Amino acid sequence: MFINPTSQHQHNDNTAWLDRNIVAPAATAETPVVLETKGMHVYYGGNEALYEGDLQFLEHQITALIGPSGSGKSTFLRSLNRMNDNVAKVTGQILYRGVDVNQPDIDVYEMRRRIGMVFQRPNPFAKSIYENIVFALRRRGMTDKKQLDEIVETSLKQAAIWEEVKDKLDQSALALSGGQQQRLCIARALAVKPDILLLDEPASALDPVSTSQLENTLLKLKASYTIIIVTHNMQQAARISDYTAFFNLGRVLEYDETSRIFTSPKVQLTNNYVAGDFG
């Protein structure tokens, strides 16, 4: 017979360590580049945790950063709004709407108002739901009760948690479920009207129902915000993101439209990683 009996499914070999494929998303007048890194390197002490991390992020798009633990994706994310300033040395440019925010004379607090962050574990303050939302606003000197009320309602609605908490705004935020707390943290980040939301594995501590609610929230927020999300959940990246960047060993190995990353990535390691056939 003409059939060769060795028709077993072949494991992909991992030899192509140096392959990279970075496809910059096509910016248009409607979706300009809002954030861009150029020549960014991050060092923890003497260790270089990130190099080759040039990426562009488009307005009102969701970009997922994926990669194994220690690949540099969270380091990259935290460096974007200079959360790493105290623990790492970040060199290179981080251009926010054309302005390099990785400079000493940048007002970091003002910059973080524009580029907000939501962390892996929900971290509401031990205060009421209401106070969680208005905390930063009060710190900034806003006192008008009507204005604060309005922002609380808008932010909670945007984070898709208003209906669940509108009757108990004075209750402790810590009494909420994990999923609700996380959406509250998003609402808190939205209250200061940011431009970009950075999320570091926001759903990793949530059950599937809360995860799904969070994802729906992010998809709605996309209309008004630019979102960059680190996730270990491949299906989550596939479900919600427009673009995906794959990090490995401190480098971005592949950056492309999410649909392409999950159907026909160009880099063998990306293929292996998203298929769960890695290492």
Next chain:
Amino acid sequence: MRRLFDDELDELDNGFTEMGVLVSHTVQKAVAAFINHDREAAQQIIAEDHQINDREIDLESKSFEMIALYQPVTTDLREVVTILKAVSDLERAGDHARNIAHATIEVKGQHRSPEVESQLATMGEQTTEIVKQAIQAYVNKDEQAARDLVAINNQLAAINERLLREVYNQAQADSNVILAAMKYSAVAADLLRIADYMINVGEWIVYLKTGQIVELKLMQNND
């Protein structure tokens, strides 16, 4: 988890190859039965057609199950999708082999044309060849071999044209041949369709390797 997926993918892959071999043999037997006026062999092909259909259903169910359980992506996804799509093409090719078996039974006893039948035999050989090569291209996951199927398909189309002209001339010269002539052209059409389905299989092999969904015949014409 990953090991299990690989094992099941191997199983799916082998199942598809086996079905391909079965279809390939069936086409070969159908052509031989028609050329040799072998009604018994034709009956057997018709009786065994369900084997091909059963395998299609098996492989489809297995593919659905793997998509639901493992949610495969990238090359894994493409392998499952390739099988899911190409398995229908194999099954349809099997149906056309069965049609040829029916024609074998029906044409018996009518006036026949040795000239036309000899051309049909050539077409049958080519068709058997394209089926074999398509299955081999799948086994080897060989994109170039998949693309090369178009050349055989073109030869088949050329023979078919000559054959139809011959059938027409004979029917015009002797009206007794008309019934057989209709069967001849039907069998030729079945052979062409089988080859078409093998081109489809080739297109899925290209997809498997590249992620591109292509029309091989169109690409050939554009060259």
